[in-house]
Amino acid sequence: MENFAPPRGMRDFYPEDYRIREYIFNAWEYAAKIYGFEFWDAPVVESMELLERKAGEEISEQIYSFEDKSKRRLALRAELTPSLARMIINRQGGLSFPLKWASIGQCFRYERMTRGRKREHYQFNLDIIGEESTTAETEVIAATLTSLEKTGLSEKEIRVHIGSRKLLVELLSEFKLSEAQLTACYMALDKKGKVSDEEINKILKNENIPEEVINKLFRVISISSLEEAESYLPENSEALKELKEFFKFSESYGISKYLKFDISIVRGLGYYTGIVFEGKAVKSNLRTVFGGGRYNNLLSSLGGRELPCVGMGFGDVVIMELLSDCRKLPGQRHGIEYIIGYMNADCAEFAQKAAAKIRKSGKSCSVGLKPEKPKQFFKKADRNNAHNAIYIGPDELESGKITIKNMKKSEDTIKSFAELP
């Protein structure tokens, strides 16, 4: 073999990389648990049929698919939601809703390699299944923000843009657009700010959308507040009622400082039916950090019962880059509590017994695998960021007295074997 790199677009996690990944996973797990979400997982392999049903043709192209030896069409999951939907449907009779579910799982997408693009990432998902109230949206967004706060980020770095698919449907309802035309309108909104207005115009004209609708759409895009939207909306607008309720709940949850109404948030061509949201980095070119929304039709479209759902997805690569940009990545490893070295083979037994005693107490301890010179040993203790270092030589063996060196304070304490932790 000549090439020892991982498969193209995929990552190895050496211990220094793993520590960062663990730091992020810990923040995600902390937030999920604090809010009472329960963790679930499914195989990284799913049936290709499920992924196609959920994702549509476009994304199917990007799925790693293969046949097993019984000619089953399998694939590596590209997202967690299809598996979630499958698991809910599979037990829909026995689960008590609403459910608050969380998951961290590796997802794969075969994409052309560009800077920063990878073919796998870990995704953090929060979903509330079986709840119609916009408390569900609030809860999911609040828990997501808690995970970010746990890594040291705040409203200075993150803004959550709130839109509503239902609002757009209402705003465009008077025009009796076809499904394809509506889709073109969503695409146009999605592209706002990313491409020129002329480009957007072209997309819309291609779908034979009347001039009058295009003009209205551009006015819609420019709406900058909920109050402004109100003037365009029918009375008793359900979308408006939901949004107002959501913003009210957000006050009590203490997250309104993060929120911003943004009519252009659409979340692609997906399956969303109500409020949609995107967490964006305030600096870093407004990059999207997380996103999600309400998807009330997905489960029934796959063959399950109707269940209102809200979900959020969030990748490890994007948060790692954001933390790196903000200089908030964790520093050096936390370090082992005790490190023990010894001068020669005769001292090994004593050192190993000391290590066994310390480990029994629940403290972490590394003991030399072979004799080391003191200088070499204390260098290693320093490199490993050890809190306490113990070196066993013939003197210690004879006296039974052990010198524990506190590496940070450079202070020595002398103890007997029995006094070790």
Add this chain to the structure above:
Amino acid sequence: MENFAPPRGMRDFYPEDYRIREYIFNAWEYAAKIYGFEFWDAPVVESMELLERKAGEEISEQIYSFEDKSKRRLALRAELTPSLARMIINRQGGLSFPLKWASIGQCFRYERMTRGRKREHYQFNLDIIGEESTTAETEVIAATLTSLEKTGLSEKEIRVHIGSRKLLVELLSEFKLSEAQLTACYMALDKKGKVSDEEINKILKNENIPEEVINKLFRVISISSLEEAESYLPENSEALKELKEFFKFSESYGISKYLKFDISIVRGLGYYTGIVFEGKAVKSNLRTVFGGGRYNNLLSSLGGRELPCVGMGFGDVVIMELLSDCRKLPGQRHGIEYIIGYMNADCAEFAQKAAAKIRKSGKSCSVGLKPEKPKQFFKKADRNNAHNAIYIGPDELESGKITIKNMKKSEDTIKSFAELP
């Protein structure tokens, strides 16, 4: 879609399953950290070439392989060691040995489905790379046993059988056997106790192994102690020296109560070169729980430098079954610290603010997503094993006094909002 089961042979983890998996992973992580192992990971997808090089033809048949859109031959990993070897070789110039590395990763094997057999499992691996001393074997086995002790198992349930590939080579060296004949001898030893002596005889005769060797092999198989082995061995036997040293270190590590010399331990046709071991369940039909050994040639055989290694692998399915057999699986969920419910929409804000305050303090809290009747709420609190329950009605709203019900003691404490955690 009609089938909402996971792909054949693979597992969904509903929250109750996930809790058990997490319990086992926590025990593994605890042991790894206590001993100062560092975690690493690699993609579940690897190049097929790497897996073939490591595993040989036999196992290749069981690998889920596929081609990506650039016709690269990829596969789902069947074990973690090939990825470990690849990562070490890829950075062998920049790593400071010995390394103590740990990993928990999902592995896939396409097998005929029989009872209890799955096509994926999570594997816990501990490896020490770059250490010749048998302290490495001792350290790996001791850490593994600590993970089992963390789940409540002891020497009553687990016995570690210790063999040595080097010992077998020495015992058979006088016969000048071919590679194929030596392999047949290992296979025969591996099958001892599992098939009849006649079967074993047949395997050996098929390889044209002389009667005289077969007779000796049967004598070798019957060796039951290190002292007995000694009488068959050449003077200055390196294998014997290693084993004696290993058993001496095991005394200081406090694990000798678990160990048993067992000449028949071979660990298949693999790549082991020295001491090999298998942790077996004392009851449960002596099922193998974990296994490993020294593999000093793997890295160089793949194109890396020569590095002495010791490794251990251990699957989540087998430990789950063992814990279930021993009735040591964890009970109900640990439960959320606070659960909050409210009577009507007017009380939502107060309840949500209380939840936000409690969560800020780092305590877990679940707040109702919609109003609930008190009876319904306290039933749910009970079902969720909540430690404390708070119900907000118009009285609480008016007085600002909050009743915290300790669910276990069924005791009420009354606090103001400011006094909440």
